């Protein structure tokens with residue numbers, strides 16, 4: 001860390017945060033008590049102890065004694081619109097797209113998509129995510145609508161060539177025209193939005209899954225990713241059915257398929273992986289694939305991804321909520337506990353600091369943003385989260401990170417800063433009217449559920 005001391009030329013800061021405990025991993029755990037954080041524009045100027053910093057040289061100074069400051073959480077895999085099925089779909093099937101009796105993406109109108117995406121993005125931001133990587137329908141509208149709330153927003157529509165209006169009925173009909181259309185839409189989204197709004201918006205190509213994309217389409221996606229040096233996100237081995245379908249269609253496993261088309265590598269963020277074989281886990285590890293680990297969502301479906309074996313094989317673990325909730329603090333806790341269940345003990349390599357690394361540092365690197373976000377250091381973008389530790393479930397506080405991971409909640413987040421801008425203050429969004437977002441999302445979900453029920 002570069003200390004900002006008396007020999008440096010004093011320059012006016014936009015924001016000075018004082019009195020906090022800074023906790024981050026880079027990649028080893030770093031803790032700074034009674035820290036001050038200086039921010040100018042979008043960047044962190046210094047993170048240091050109080051005696052090393054200019055405390056009277058900022059346009060705004062906020063004393064946050066009793067708060068812990070972390071890098072913003074990076075939720076590498078989510079579908080904000082799927083807030084529409086929360087509280088119901090968790091108890092029905094492993095993923096809403098494959099589950100009959102719930103609203104589906106092809107049924108969502110543009111207005112409903114925007115209303116629900118803004119709800120999901122708001123929830124994520126209030127709970128401490130500063131970056132999300134989203135994929136679902138109507139991305140050309142939901143991407144800017146989510147970014148307007150204040151998040152660093154990456155999004156893409158679902159690329160697929162299966163007819164999604166039939167999948168929940170158990171029919172996989174591949175249609176080249178659907179593939180051409182969804183890929184063209186994703187590429188148009190990329191050329192229009194990637195890197196816009198000072199880099200606060202990005203587009204990663206997102207083929208939906210190995211069973212909903214043909215080998216031909218996946219190869220096309222791979223070619224475009226190579227051309228644009230782009231990150232790609234997909235679902236991987238999230239069900240026995242997916243494994244069986246790919247085996248029957250292409251004569252290989254989903255992981256082998258991704259390798260054959262050139263997608264398996266360090267630019268791939270693959271979600272779930274619960275049904276990867278041991279040989280596929282080693283294949284993905286050798287390729288240095290990133291796993292979007294979804295421990296809470298997977299456990300809700302009755303399955304645990306072999307996260308310990310994956311890490312040991314060389315797969316980089318990152319964390320994600322997937323859908324129906326957006327609390328990355330809860331996800332860290334689920335990842336910690338489910339990892340321990342796999343080995344039946346507590347060990348030094350699976351501790352709260354390791355979960356924080358997955359939720360921040362690893363996520364940033366998987367997203368290709370490791371030199372910009374994921375740690376709290378001079379020169380990096382000011383994406384950070386302040387957690388109010390003066391809550392009954394967080395007192396007494398001997399080890400702040402231990403408290404956060406074991407008993408913390410997303411609602412403990414008091415302030416969120418993205419790109420140097422305060423987007424959540426005193427637990428409320430600063431850019432948008434939260435009540436309106438909630439009302440519009442409830443209205444959209446009511447309409448979708450009403451239509452879904454009349455179709456049964």
Ligand SMILES: [Zn+2]
Pocket residue numbers: 077078079235271322323
């Ligand atoms: Zn997903």
